[in-house]
Amino acid sequence: MNRLCTLFTFAAATFFAAVEGAPSRELDVQQRAWIVFPGETETAHLAMLSHPVNKPRLLQPNTDVTFHLYTRSNPDLARQIWVGNVDSAPFDPSKETKFLIHGFGADALSPWIIGVKNALLERFDCNVVSVDWSVAAQGPLYNEARANAAATGEHVGAMYAYLDGLGQGVDGVHCVGFSLGAHVCGFSGKAVGGALGRVTALDPALPLFALDAPEARLATSDAAYVDVVHTCAGWLGFDAPIGHADFYPNGGASVQPGCATDVTGHCSQHRAAEFFVESINSNNFIGRECASWSDFQNGLCDESTRTVMGFSSDPSTRGTFFLVTAETAPFALG
Helix, strand or coil: CHHHHHHHHHHHHHHHHHHHHCCHHHCCHHHCCEEEEECCCCCEEEEECCCCCCCCCCCCHHHHCEEEEEECCEEEEEEEEECCECCCCCCCCCCCEEEEECCCCCCCCCHHHHHHHHHHHHHCCCEEEEEECHHHHCCCEHHHHHHHHHHHHHHHHHHHHHHHHCCCCHHHEEEEEECHHHHHHHHHHHHCCCCEEEEEEECCECCCCCCCCHHHCCCHHHEEEEEEECCCECCCECCCCCCCEEEEECCCCCCCCCCCCCCCCHHHHHHHHHHHHHHCCCCCCEEEECCCHHHHHCCCCCCCCEEECCCCCCCCCCEEEEECCCCCCCCCCC
């Protein structure tokens, strides 16, 4: 353990020195031997990108992945449900169901999840299921969490199939995932043959995922509609469009407005989740279809198609879209 801590401390110090000398968006993450990957609590973890992904350790899915149901009858105290058993929990298959999946180094009580849950239940009478895969997603090595993403998604898919048997059609389920959790949403969609209604990917994690391997990452075939919000593109998150609709607030890369220097990318990546929370009660995140951020900035897309980013995004939307936000909440500028 001391050896690991020493290695991590040295690696982190080297990383910070390197980043100070060059903008993070210019670094080719996939060509690096390692990066510092911040968890959702901003704790720094080590991702050894030159090492093989370790064998998954999701040995007991029913305990390693848990499901926590919130409804308007229990908005603050979750009721646990299981694949094959909703027990006496107030799950109503006649209502829409939203699955929320945290990322690396977090759990089902991640602040963005609580924010989304609260906003959804205030506005809609629906089922909200927070997925806790913290046992499989914990640090200190990002590689191990990455290795567990597919198995976790398969177990989430098993829950979809069970709820479908209760009358909750899979095509009516919306999965929202942050960073590594966005790929878990993708794998859950693969597990049900792409029958999932929608996946919203909040800055889907880039390290150890390959653009040319859609079967091993989030892809458009995972759901009827896949919308992606990029806010730390090319560093912690994917730069290339991988959804039906890809949104690039402020160009999509770090540093996002209001994030200061943001050395690890933590603030910029979390902007995606903050934007989504706000979008539940706002239709003012308006993107314009455009080929690039530079074209957008130069006014070449002022007459292009306009569409809403976030919760109310139209499932028929296709293409790449750019927009500008404020530095602090409320972020939407219309």
